[in-house]
Amino acid sequence: MLEVRNLSKQFDGNYVLKNINLKIKDGEVYGVIGANGSGKSTFMNILNGKALIAETGGYEGDILIDGTSVSIKNHSQSTAHGIAMVHQELALFSGLSVTRNIKINRENIKGKGTFLPEFSYVDYKKDKAEAEKVLEMIGAQIALDRMIDGLTLNQKQFVELARELDNESIRLLILDEPTSSLNITETKRLLECIREIAARGIAVIFISHRLEEVMEICDVVAVLRDGELVSTYEKSEFSVSRFADDMVGREIVKAERKKKALSREVLLSYDRTNGTDRRLNIYEGEVVGITGLAGQGQEQFSEGLFGLKAGDYQVRFCGEELKKGDNPELIKQGIYYLSEDRSGTSLFLESPIWKNIIFGTEHKHPEFMSMPKLLPLSFLQKKVIKEYSEKMIEELNILCSGPEQKLRELSGGNQQKVCISRAITFGPKLLFVGEPTRGIDIYSKELILKWLLEMNQKNGTTIVITSGEIEELIRICDRVIVMYQGQVFKIFEGNIEPEEIMLSLYGRTADEK
Amino acid sequence: MKNKKINPPQLIMAVYMLVLLIVTVMIDMNLADIINDALIKWAMNGVIVLSLIPMINVGAGRNFGMAVGLSAGLLGMVFAVNLRFTSWTGFFSSIAAGSLIAAVLGFFYAKILNQLKMNEEIVGTFVGYSFIPIMNIFYTFVPVTNRQMLYPIGGQGLRPKVNLDIYFGQVLDNLWQIKIGKLVIPLGLLLFLWGTGILLWAFSKTRTGMVFSAIAENERFVQISGISVNKYRTIGIVMSTVLAAFGVVVYSQSYGILHLYDGPFMMSFPAVSAIVIGGAGKKKATVVNALAGTFLYQTTYLLSIPVANALLIPEMAEILRTIVTSGIILYAFIFERKDKRHEVREK
Structure with missing residues (x-):
């Protein structure tokens, strides 16, 4: 066909x-x-x-x-x-009845006139009869006059299916x-x-x-x-x-990270996740990956911490309780977050590169200010900033015309490098990165991963990567956490088999193959 | 200035001004008089227009609720006149008292605007509109002892217009005047305007200024960077409110009359119109935008009065002014909407 x-x-x-x-x-x-x-x-x-x-x-x-x-x-x-398609996110008119939803755009019309056919009278009875026939065919019993609002998710799914099947x-x-x-x-x-x-x-x-x-x-x-x-x-x-x-894929690229003894010093812990007694610990000096299929709640740990989303847990950092969404305190403690939504939460697209590299790091770099004591009202030391940005551009191989170029004009990979260079400038104790390599070419990918590892090894930055790129996580992470249906499903350590991770993504374990 | 593109508003206004200028010369108006007036008009309105800048740059939109700051400035002058302060004492005590009141009012104004992000402009308009009647009630029973400000009959409540000539009228206008033939350049007034502009420009180069523009560009990013967005927005809104108070004092001393009650009713539209003509966007405005825009707007208005009166119906000047003012603001809205849609499609 x-x-x-x-x-x-x-x-x-x-x-x-x-x-x-x-x-x-x-x-x-x-x-x-x-x-x-x-x-x-x-x-x-x-x-x-x-x-x-x-x-x-x-x-x-x-x-x-x-x-x-x-x-x-x-x-x-x-x-x-x-060709008809039923979407993952349902597309129904919540304020209309089941019949109207099924027959939308295919309504039966009474006495279609030549004049203004759009205003013809809809034959609701016939619509209803036809809708009933379709629903019967797929074996769903839903009252035809009910509003979509009041249906369960399952029923809605059937209504959507019925709508597509009604098209003969x-x-x-x-x-x-x-x-x-x-x-x-x-x-x-x-x-x-x-x-x-x-x-x-x-x-x-x-x-x-x-x-x-x-x-x-x-x-x-x-x-x-x-x-x-x-x-x-x-x-x-x-x-x-x-x-x-x-x-x-069968070819598994050789791991890049150096094997090291995992410290068991808890740096950050998530207590009572999702109302359960479970606890998730992030250890000092490790690189940990969080993965899962789309929408299994893998971003809740980073975005919840920074107040972008609700996170159902309590957080302790070095033993001290932290308030979720209290970003000034988080930053003060040296926790930094590079969101996966680069243009939405991590970049100023209309601003030059230098501003994107130094923004929010001034308190750690008084040399960027001409009068550091006057901090909020100090002018910027443009020359120092420019030299610093040029150094960063060279080290991370950011392709651009110079620190004054606008971010919008850079490619996705180079934008991500700017984000990474800001994280390096900030020098966090704990860094959260969301999808660091999404939509980026292979060469830049490796560079970004290399720099993340370097931050971890040279500065001892603990890194939490949320990513769907399992092969990359296996290469650079000490531990990989797999999320399933909003919960931590399994934590992998040591020699990680990609097949095992693959299975656990779907909520299965290796022995029940 | 990186943005050298000339947008339709500037072009239309510049051409319109040129035409008016030619007609003015043709109907034998005195060019020197016009230049003198244009300079005064520029400086007397300029500070009010400059006051829009901090709020635009912090991403809180164009301050349509300027009446808050203006009322604070008026109260400052009421305070100074009530104590019969004259000349510089009057001028500066007006500014001092006005700024204080403006800072307090601006703080609450900011509270309101921070609750209603994205809708600052329409909310501001209504804050302004509702604030004026409140002030009107206040003016009627404020305990003032200077009889020159009170209604002659009954002696209760402030007059709508108080003459400032014996207090501090034109005190800034007359400072360091330079006379070249028939030309009179009000250097003191201009220096005050430019000084305010330079301070604002310098502010935009500081770290706080950088945070301001960062908020306008990407609020979520700033939030994640551990910076309190609302705090900076409050600072920006208070700055705008205080500057508006400054602006109305400068305006009033030049005008020579303290215009209470509905005086500030229609002051925000011309100011917004002027800065839009100057090329300011919804989230970015420079001192040059404000100053150039004010000059174009005010000079055009100034020229259109005699021309319209000579050639057309006498009331034509006011009608033209309203059309231009509102039209430019409408244009700005349409233009921004178009831009936004364009961006969405690019994605």
């Missing part, structure tokens, strides 16, 4: 999808799995005609439906080819993590429903992080890694460990 040939997609020269080839038959459930950032969502966005794709230069390669090449430039073209020309249904917010019984219902849909001859693309579901429901599974389709498996070849292997 659907065939994809040499599909590629680049964002500013970085390929996030490379030569994808696949075929999907009518009535087939096609599973797509892969780690975060492996290109799954980009692939779906292309099929669904997301505006983002067209705005960033479109895709390369061919998409064929029933053997004829089609071009998908916008959402309505995608719909016209019978539907050929291909894309489900993006449909079960991520459902419990076991609800999941079961949904999976049954998906099978029924497939039995009607509709092809389904099923994206999920839960491997057991994928194994249960899919006929074929494709594994994506770093934008490439690494393998395709038929039902008879399914195995969780195979999937995990393919998702990480």
